[in-house]
Amino acid sequence: MFFSAALAALALGVSQVAAHGGVLSYSINGQTYDGFKAYNTPTGQSSIQREWDTYNPLTNPTDPNLACNANGASLGSGQKSATVAAGSKVTAYWNQWPHAIGPVMVYMAKCNGACTTSTPSSLSWFKIDQAGLISGTLPNGTWGQGELIANNNSWTSTIPSSLAPGEYFIRHELLAIHTSNQPQFYPECAQLIITGSGSAQPSGSYLVKFPGAYSMSDPGVGIDVYSQPNVSNYTIPGPAVWQG
Template identity: 75%
Template structure:
């Protein structure tokens, strides 16, 4: 009986390790020389402190209409442990992912004005705007260089710049990888962190630059549900979501 229980526990552990190796998320952020640890997935939020919102699994979200698409499962505030990084507009943010295994698909970075304290905000109710993206950089869909390929080549990191003209306030920062290496099965990996932006900027995005999650993507979008192997020589790719807001 003890042997059976041990084997079961080992099997569960092996399954979790396989999931971690195959998938993942943002583990930490470097902002103006300060490193902020991310939320530790697969652990209780009790006792954790982070600028990142809770996310509970390394597994992808595969449905673009999933209610958790904004900030992953479950995207909740950490309450007393929820922190925000105070940075001036124009700063660079480096997201450190786990040892990322996928190289096919775009990288996208969004922000959303919380219109008050982000700790009290529901990510699904916010209006998001894109500040950075990289899709198919060169070559064809199968053998070309993608944004995720660049991320892997750079040590599983991604550097983005907060628009310098952005008005001060509390904002969510949302990093997302969309892996499309599996035919017609998108894999979304989003995580969110909280920022307090300072500076003298006055700009705010509006109109078509703003989207909701879920709602920004549809399964019918050409860059979401795609079989890259059916058109291996194609050299163009449409990144889903709105255009990048430059400020």
């Protein structure tokens, strides 16, 4: 009986991993950085990525873990940061992503001193990249997530070249909206040390908090794409992209 129950639990875990996912690694300036290994203890792990514990989504836009996923904790002595020049490209590699409907969004946040000791939900985030409905209609068109799948489950963004040096988080987020009126948020955070001679910092309406940036009343969050088969526009949630 115990053996059968264990097999059932394992099968459930495998099905959940297959259905959902997260960022598994990063490529920056030709160097690969392994991500945190979900479903494993953080003890002994070393990564530029913050801890995330499950492939399952967050489904509430006010979830306290929305900044960097559950639970978004620092790895302590195992927490690393990648040194990156402003203007560089960062590629995030996801697992075999199954959802083609929904936007891709990439944010950054300047840490208050060292990122390793910063609390992501207390920081001000700005968006550096996004892709929503690229062409076609809501239920059948080409989306940012469809492009991610077509590009070997990866997404490449450029850090604004004018961004001031310092320690930052980079936050990749997929918002899957293939389930009617039930958003699925998949945020992942990694730590960067930005170098360069830039001096620019976003302000005002470019800055948001997580949670706080989204609500179910946003047209791009609480949406049923299947009830609008002929609509060919989509409003990506969150602030406008800051380009420096």
